[in-house]
Amino acid sequence: xxxxxxNFIDDLYRWYKAYKDNIRALSYSKNTLDxxxxxxxxxxxxxxxxxxxxxxxxxxxxxxxGYLAFLEDEAKKNGKKPKNRNYLxxxxxxxxxxxxxxxxxxxxxxxxxxxxxxxxxxxIKVADSSKTEEKLIYLTEEEIGWLLNSMERTKGxxxxxxxxxxxxxxxxxxxxxxxxxxxxxxxxxxxxxxxxEEMYNIEIYGKGGKEQIGFIARKTIxxxxxxxxxxxxxxxxxxxxxxxxxxxxxxxxxxxxxNRMYKRAGIRKEGLHLLRHTLAMRLTQRGVNPIVVxxxxxxxxxATTTIYAKATEGAVADAMxxxxxxxx
Numbered sequence: 001x002x003x004x005x006x007n008f009i010d011d012l013y014r015w016y017k018a019y020k021d022n023i024r025a026l027s028y029s030k031n032t033l034d035x036x037x038x039x040x041x042x043x044x045x046x047x048x049x050x051x052x053x054x055x056x057x058x059x060x061x062x063x064x065x066g067y068l069a070f071l072e073d074e075a076k077k078n079g080k081k082p083k084n085r086n087y088l089x090x091x092x093x094x095x096x097x098x099x100x101x102x103x104x105x106x107x108x109x110x111x112x113x114x115x116x117x118x119x120x121x122x123x124i125k126v127a128d129s130s131k132t133e134e135k136l137i138y139l140t141e142e143e144i145g146w147l148l149n150s151m152e153r154t155k156g157x158x159x160x161x162x163x164x165x166x167x168x169x170x171x172x173x174x175x176x177x178x179x180x181x182x183x184x185x186x187x188x189x190x191x192x193x194x195x196x197e198e199m200y201n202i203e204i205y206g207k208g209g210k211e212q213i214g215f216i217a218r219k220t221i222x223x224x225x226x227x228x229x230x231x232x233x234x235x236x237x238x239x240x241x242x243x244x245x246x247x248x249x250x251x252x253x254x255x256x257x258x259n260r261m262y263k264r265a266g267i268r269k270e271g272l273h274l275l276r277h278t279l280a281m282r283l284t285q286r287g288v289n290p291i292v293v294x295x296x297x298x299x300x301x302x303a304t305t306t307i308y309a310k311a312t313e314g315a316v317a318d319a320m321x322x323x324x325x326x327x328x
Contacts, residue, residue: 001015001018001110001111001112002112002113003056003057003107003113003115004056004057006055007051008047008050008051008054008055008056009044009048009051011055011056012044012056015056015103015106016040016044016103018110019040019106019107020033020037022106023036030181031181036099036102036103039095039096039099039100039103040103042070042071042074042096043100043103046066046067046070046071056115057115059117060120061120061121061124063120064100064124065124067100068093068096068097068126071088071092071093071096072088075088090126090127094126097124097126101121104117104121105117136277136281136308137269137274137277138277138278138280139267139269139274139275139278143265143267143269144174144278146265146266146267147265150261150265151170154166154167154264155167161232161244162244164223164228164232165240165241165242165249166257166258166261167224168221168228168240169184169249169257170258171216171220171224172186172202172216172221173275173276173279174275174278175217175220175221175279176202176214176279177214177279177280177296177298178202178214178276179276180254180255180273181251182204182205182214183254184241184248184251185205185239185241186202186204186240186241187238187239187240188225188228188234188235188236189203189236189237190202190203190204191225197218198217198218198219199215199217199218200215200216200217200218200221201213201214202215202216212298214296214298215296228240241254254272255272258271258272277308279297280293280297280305280308281308283296284308284309290302290305290306290309293308
Protein backbone atom coordinates (compact mmCIF):
# COMPACT_ATOMS: atom_id res chain seq x y z
CA UNK A 1 0.00 0.00 0.00
CA UNK A 2 1.03 3.58 -0.59
CA UNK A 3 2.30 5.07 2.67
CA UNK A 4 0.62 8.45 2.37
CA UNK A 5 -1.38 10.80 0.20
CA UNK A 6 -2.02 14.49 0.75
CA ASN A 7 -4.51 13.93 3.59
CA PHE A 8 -3.10 12.87 6.97
CA ILE A 9 -6.39 11.80 8.58
CA ASP A 10 -7.60 9.94 5.49
CA ASP A 11 -4.30 8.05 5.47
CA LEU A 12 -4.73 7.04 9.10
CA TYR A 13 -8.26 5.77 8.41
CA ARG A 14 -7.08 3.94 5.28
CA TRP A 15 -4.37 2.10 7.21
CA TYR A 16 -6.75 1.57 10.14
CA LYS A 17 -9.25 -0.24 7.90
CA ALA A 18 -6.53 -2.46 6.43
CA TYR A 19 -5.16 -3.20 9.90
CA LYS A 20 -8.58 -4.14 11.31
CA ASP A 21 -9.20 -6.49 8.39
CA ASN A 22 -5.81 -8.06 9.06
CA ILE A 23 -6.25 -8.74 12.78
CA ARG A 24 -9.80 -10.03 12.24
CA ALA A 25 -8.42 -12.49 9.69
CA LEU A 26 -5.87 -13.61 12.29
CA SER A 27 -8.70 -14.45 14.74
CA TYR A 28 -7.73 -11.98 17.45
CA SER A 29 -10.08 -12.16 20.42
CA LYS A 30 -13.03 -9.75 20.61
CA ASN A 31 -11.47 -8.08 23.65
CA THR A 32 -8.21 -7.45 21.78
CA LEU A 33 -10.08 -6.15 18.74
CA ASP A 34 -12.09 -3.77 20.94
CA UNK A 35 -9.01 -2.58 22.81
CA UNK A 36 -6.93 -1.97 19.68
CA UNK A 37 -9.85 -0.22 17.98
CA UNK A 38 -10.33 2.05 20.99
CA UNK A 39 -6.62 2.91 21.10
CA UNK A 40 -6.48 3.75 17.38
CA UNK A 41 -9.75 5.71 17.51
CA UNK A 42 -8.22 7.84 20.26
CA UNK A 43 -5.00 8.20 18.24
CA UNK A 44 -6.96 9.50 15.25
CA UNK A 45 -8.92 11.86 17.50
CA UNK A 46 -5.60 13.14 18.87
CA UNK A 47 -4.31 13.56 15.30
CA UNK A 48 -7.23 15.73 14.17
CA UNK A 49 -5.57 18.81 15.66
CA UNK A 50 -2.59 18.28 13.34
CA UNK A 51 -4.45 17.35 10.15
CA UNK A 52 -3.41 20.51 8.28
CA UNK A 53 0.26 20.42 9.26
CA UNK A 54 1.26 16.74 9.38
CA UNK A 55 1.66 13.71 7.18
CA UNK A 56 2.43 10.13 8.20
CA UNK A 57 6.14 10.36 7.44
CA UNK A 58 6.43 13.37 9.77
CA UNK A 59 5.58 11.27 12.83
CA UNK A 60 8.45 10.97 15.32
CA UNK A 61 8.82 9.80 18.94
CA UNK A 62 7.49 13.06 20.33
CA UNK A 63 4.22 12.50 18.48
CA UNK A 64 3.63 9.22 20.32
CA UNK A 65 4.47 10.70 23.72
CA GLY A 66 2.10 13.54 22.86
CA TYR A 67 -0.58 10.89 22.34
CA LEU A 68 -0.01 9.60 25.89
CA ALA A 69 -0.34 13.17 27.21
CA PHE A 70 -3.57 13.51 25.22
CA LEU A 71 -4.94 10.35 26.87
CA GLU A 72 -4.11 11.83 30.29
CA ASP A 73 -5.98 15.02 29.43
CA GLU A 74 -9.01 13.09 28.19
CA ALA A 75 -9.11 11.02 31.38
CA LYS A 76 -8.99 14.23 33.42
CA LYS A 77 -11.82 15.78 31.37
CA ASN A 78 -13.93 12.67 31.92
CA GLY A 79 -13.65 13.10 35.68
CA LYS A 80 -11.20 10.31 36.44
CA LYS A 81 -9.55 10.81 39.82
CA PRO A 82 -5.75 11.21 39.81
CA LYS A 83 -3.44 8.75 41.52
CA ASN A 84 0.13 9.83 42.24
CA ARG A 85 -0.58 12.90 40.09
CA ASN A 86 -1.50 10.76 37.06
CA TYR A 87 -4.98 10.15 35.70
CA LEU A 88 -4.01 6.94 33.89
CA UNK A 89 -2.04 4.06 35.37
CA UNK A 90 1.26 2.88 33.97
CA UNK A 91 -0.34 -0.36 32.75
CA UNK A 92 -3.12 1.51 30.90
CA UNK A 93 -0.61 3.71 29.11
CA UNK A 94 1.53 0.69 28.24
CA UNK A 95 -1.51 -1.12 26.85
CA UNK A 96 -2.49 1.79 24.60
CA UNK A 97 1.11 2.27 23.51
CA UNK A 98 1.38 -1.42 22.64
CA UNK A 99 -1.77 -1.19 20.50
CA UNK A 100 -0.41 1.82 18.60
CA UNK A 101 2.98 0.16 18.18
CA UNK A 102 1.30 -2.91 16.66
CA UNK A 103 -0.65 -0.65 14.30
CA UNK A 104 2.49 1.11 13.10
CA UNK A 105 4.37 -2.18 12.83
CA UNK A 106 1.67 -3.25 10.38
CA UNK A 107 2.28 -0.03 8.41
CA UNK A 108 6.04 -0.75 8.50
CA UNK A 109 5.50 -4.18 6.98
CA UNK A 110 3.03 -3.18 4.29
CA UNK A 111 3.91 0.21 2.84
CA UNK A 112 5.38 0.31 -0.67
CA UNK A 113 8.06 2.83 0.28
CA UNK A 114 9.59 0.59 3.01
CA UNK A 115 9.22 3.45 5.48
CA UNK A 116 9.60 2.36 9.11
CA UNK A 117 8.51 3.85 12.43
CA UNK A 118 10.25 1.22 14.55
CA UNK A 119 13.08 3.45 15.79
CA UNK A 120 10.62 6.01 17.14
CA UNK A 121 9.24 3.55 19.70
CA UNK A 122 12.59 2.32 21.04
CA UNK A 123 13.14 4.95 23.70
CA ILE A 124 9.55 5.43 24.81
CA LYS A 125 9.22 4.00 28.32
CA VAL A 126 6.32 4.76 30.62
CA ALA A 127 7.71 5.63 34.04
CA ASP A 128 6.07 4.26 37.17
CA SER A 129 4.61 7.13 39.16
CA SER A 130 4.86 5.15 42.38
CA LYS A 131 7.68 3.07 43.80
CA THR A 132 5.23 0.90 45.70
CA GLU A 133 3.40 -2.03 44.17
CA GLU A 134 -0.23 -1.41 43.34
CA LYS A 135 -2.41 -2.89 46.04
CA LEU A 136 -4.65 -5.73 44.93
CA ILE A 137 -8.32 -4.95 45.45
CA TYR A 138 -10.52 -7.86 46.48
CA LEU A 139 -13.53 -8.58 48.69
CA THR A 140 -13.12 -9.50 52.33
CA GLU A 141 -15.02 -12.48 53.74
CA GLU A 142 -17.44 -10.04 55.37
CA GLU A 143 -18.04 -8.24 52.07
CA ILE A 144 -18.59 -11.56 50.28
CA GLY A 145 -21.29 -12.34 52.85
CA TRP A 146 -22.92 -8.95 52.30
CA LEU A 147 -22.93 -9.43 48.54
CA LEU A 148 -24.36 -12.96 48.63
CA ASN A 149 -27.07 -11.99 51.12
CA SER A 150 -28.01 -8.97 49.01
CA MET A 151 -28.28 -11.12 45.88
CA GLU A 152 -30.50 -13.65 47.65
CA ARG A 153 -32.78 -10.90 48.94
CA THR A 154 -33.08 -9.43 45.45
CA LYS A 155 -33.88 -12.83 43.95
CA GLY A 156 -36.52 -13.46 46.61
CA UNK A 157 -38.08 -10.03 46.22
CA UNK A 158 -38.09 -9.71 42.42
CA UNK A 159 -38.02 -13.37 41.34
CA UNK A 160 -37.25 -12.30 37.76
CA UNK A 161 -34.79 -13.16 35.01
CA UNK A 162 -32.44 -10.26 35.66
CA UNK A 163 -31.96 -10.98 39.36
CA UNK A 164 -31.00 -14.61 38.62
CA UNK A 165 -28.84 -13.56 35.67
CA UNK A 166 -26.97 -11.01 37.77
CA UNK A 167 -26.43 -13.49 40.61
CA UNK A 168 -25.01 -16.08 38.21
CA UNK A 169 -22.75 -13.49 36.58
CA UNK A 170 -21.18 -12.62 39.95
CA UNK A 171 -20.88 -16.24 41.06
CA UNK A 172 -19.18 -17.37 37.85
CA UNK A 173 -16.40 -14.86 38.51
CA UNK A 174 -16.34 -15.17 42.30
CA UNK A 175 -16.53 -18.98 42.57
CA UNK A 176 -15.45 -20.12 39.10
CA UNK A 177 -12.78 -17.53 38.36
CA UNK A 178 -14.21 -16.74 34.93
CA UNK A 179 -13.15 -13.58 33.16
CA UNK A 180 -16.00 -11.23 32.32
CA UNK A 181 -15.63 -11.97 28.59
CA UNK A 182 -16.04 -15.68 29.35
CA UNK A 183 -19.00 -15.24 31.69
CA UNK A 184 -20.89 -13.12 29.15
CA UNK A 185 -20.75 -15.95 26.59
CA UNK A 186 -22.06 -18.72 28.84
CA UNK A 187 -25.03 -20.92 27.92
CA UNK A 188 -26.59 -23.87 29.75
CA UNK A 189 -24.80 -26.27 27.42
CA UNK A 190 -21.45 -25.09 28.75
CA UNK A 191 -22.09 -26.75 32.13
CA UNK A 192 -21.23 -30.46 32.14
CA UNK A 193 -20.60 -33.14 34.76
CA UNK A 194 -16.98 -33.88 35.61
CA UNK A 195 -15.25 -36.62 37.58
CA UNK A 196 -16.36 -35.04 40.85
CA GLU A 197 -20.14 -35.16 41.20
CA GLU A 198 -20.09 -32.04 43.40
CA MET A 199 -18.53 -29.95 40.64
CA TYR A 200 -19.50 -28.61 37.22
CA ASN A 201 -17.01 -28.44 34.41
CA ILE A 202 -17.50 -25.23 32.43
CA GLU A 203 -16.60 -25.33 28.76
CA ILE A 204 -15.38 -21.85 27.91
CA TYR A 205 -13.41 -20.01 25.28
CA GLY A 206 -10.57 -18.11 26.91
CA LYS A 207 -8.08 -15.57 25.61
CA GLY A 208 -7.45 -15.83 21.88
CA GLY A 209 -10.44 -18.15 21.39
CA LYS A 210 -8.69 -21.05 23.10
CA GLU A 211 -11.06 -23.71 24.44
CA GLN A 212 -10.59 -24.25 28.18
CA ILE A 213 -12.28 -25.92 31.12
CA GLY A 214 -13.32 -24.02 34.24
CA PHE A 215 -14.63 -25.50 37.48
CA ILE A 216 -17.33 -24.46 39.92
CA ALA A 217 -19.12 -26.14 42.84
CA ARG A 218 -22.66 -27.22 41.93
CA LYS A 219 -24.18 -25.94 45.17
CA THR A 220 -23.07 -22.37 44.44
CA ILE A 221 -25.06 -22.01 41.21
CA UNK A 222 -27.70 -24.78 41.13
CA UNK A 223 -30.45 -22.36 42.18
CA UNK A 224 -29.70 -20.08 39.23
CA UNK A 225 -29.33 -22.90 36.70
CA UNK A 226 -32.60 -24.47 37.87
CA UNK A 227 -34.34 -21.14 37.25
CA UNK A 228 -33.00 -20.85 33.69
CA UNK A 229 -34.01 -24.45 32.93
CA UNK A 230 -37.42 -24.68 34.62
CA UNK A 231 -38.71 -21.10 34.63
CA UNK A 232 -36.95 -19.24 31.82
CA UNK A 233 -37.07 -22.39 29.63
CA UNK A 234 -33.71 -21.66 28.01
CA UNK A 235 -32.37 -24.07 25.42
CA UNK A 236 -28.88 -25.51 25.78
CA UNK A 237 -27.42 -23.05 23.27
CA UNK A 238 -29.22 -19.92 24.48
CA UNK A 239 -26.98 -17.24 25.94
CA UNK A 240 -27.81 -16.62 29.59
CA UNK A 241 -26.32 -13.14 29.84
CA UNK A 242 -28.83 -11.18 27.80
CA UNK A 243 -30.92 -8.05 28.26
CA UNK A 244 -34.70 -7.81 28.44
CA UNK A 245 -34.78 -7.18 24.68
CA UNK A 246 -32.80 -10.36 24.03
CA UNK A 247 -29.50 -8.68 23.17
CA UNK A 248 -26.29 -10.03 24.64
CA UNK A 249 -25.15 -8.22 27.75
CA UNK A 250 -21.91 -6.36 27.05
CA UNK A 251 -18.96 -5.51 29.28
CA UNK A 252 -20.15 -1.95 29.95
CA UNK A 253 -23.62 -3.16 31.02
CA UNK A 254 -22.05 -5.80 33.23
CA UNK A 255 -19.70 -3.28 34.86
CA UNK A 256 -22.60 -0.98 35.72
CA UNK A 257 -24.80 -3.82 36.97
CA UNK A 258 -22.16 -5.33 39.25
CA ASN A 259 -21.14 -1.95 40.66
CA ARG A 260 -24.79 -1.30 41.56
CA MET A 261 -24.88 -4.70 43.27
CA TYR A 262 -21.81 -3.76 45.33
CA LYS A 263 -23.42 -0.47 46.32
CA ARG A 264 -26.69 -2.16 47.26
CA ALA A 265 -24.73 -4.57 49.47
CA GLY A 266 -22.87 -1.72 51.19
CA ILE A 267 -19.53 -2.44 49.51
CA ARG A 268 -17.45 0.60 48.60
CA LYS A 269 -15.43 -1.03 45.84
CA GLU A 270 -15.82 -1.17 42.07
CA GLY A 271 -14.89 -3.35 39.15
CA LEU A 272 -15.45 -6.77 37.65
CA HIS A 273 -11.97 -8.21 37.89
CA LEU A 274 -11.84 -7.89 41.68
CA LEU A 275 -14.16 -10.94 41.80
CA ARG A 276 -11.44 -13.06 40.16
CA HIS A 277 -8.91 -11.43 42.47
CA THR A 278 -11.10 -12.44 45.40
CA LEU A 279 -11.16 -16.10 44.38
CA ALA A 280 -7.38 -16.10 43.90
CA MET A 281 -6.78 -14.49 47.29
CA ARG A 282 -9.16 -16.88 49.09
CA LEU A 283 -7.41 -19.90 47.57
CA THR A 284 -3.96 -18.52 48.34
CA GLN A 285 -4.89 -17.62 51.92
CA ARG A 286 -6.12 -21.19 52.43
CA GLY A 287 -2.70 -22.47 51.42
CA VAL A 288 -3.74 -23.95 48.06
CA ASN A 289 -0.70 -24.84 45.94
CA PRO A 290 0.05 -22.04 43.42
CA ILE A 291 0.08 -24.62 40.61
CA VAL A 292 -3.51 -25.54 41.49
CA VAL A 293 -4.50 -21.86 41.71
CA UNK A 294 -2.91 -21.33 38.29
CA UNK A 295 -5.02 -24.17 36.85
CA UNK A 296 -8.24 -22.88 38.43
CA UNK A 297 -7.71 -19.34 37.11
CA UNK A 298 -6.18 -20.61 33.85
CA UNK A 299 -3.22 -18.25 34.03
CA UNK A 300 -0.78 -18.73 31.17
CA UNK A 301 2.16 -17.90 33.45
CA UNK A 302 2.81 -18.90 37.06
CA ALA A 303 4.29 -15.42 37.64
CA THR A 304 0.76 -14.00 37.40
CA THR A 305 -0.43 -16.41 40.08
CA THR A 306 2.41 -15.58 42.48
CA ILE A 307 1.21 -11.96 42.62
CA TYR A 308 -1.48 -13.18 45.02
CA ALA A 309 1.07 -15.01 47.16
CA LYS A 310 3.06 -11.77 47.43
CA ALA A 311 -0.08 -9.89 48.42
CA THR A 312 -0.80 -12.46 51.13
CA GLU A 313 2.76 -12.20 52.44
CA GLY A 314 2.31 -8.43 52.58
CA ALA A 315 -0.87 -8.80 54.62
CA VAL A 316 0.94 -11.12 57.05
CA ALA A 317 3.78 -8.63 57.41
CA ASP A 318 1.34 -5.79 58.08
CA ALA A 319 -0.46 -7.87 60.69
CA MET A 320 2.81 -8.78 62.42
CA UNK A 321 3.82 -5.11 62.55
CA UNK A 322 0.51 -4.27 64.23
CA UNK A 323 1.10 -6.99 66.85
CA UNK A 324 4.59 -5.65 67.54
CA UNK A 325 3.27 -2.10 67.98
CA UNK A 326 0.67 -3.35 70.46
CA UNK A 327 3.41 -5.01 72.53
CA UNK A 328 5.53 -1.84 72.69
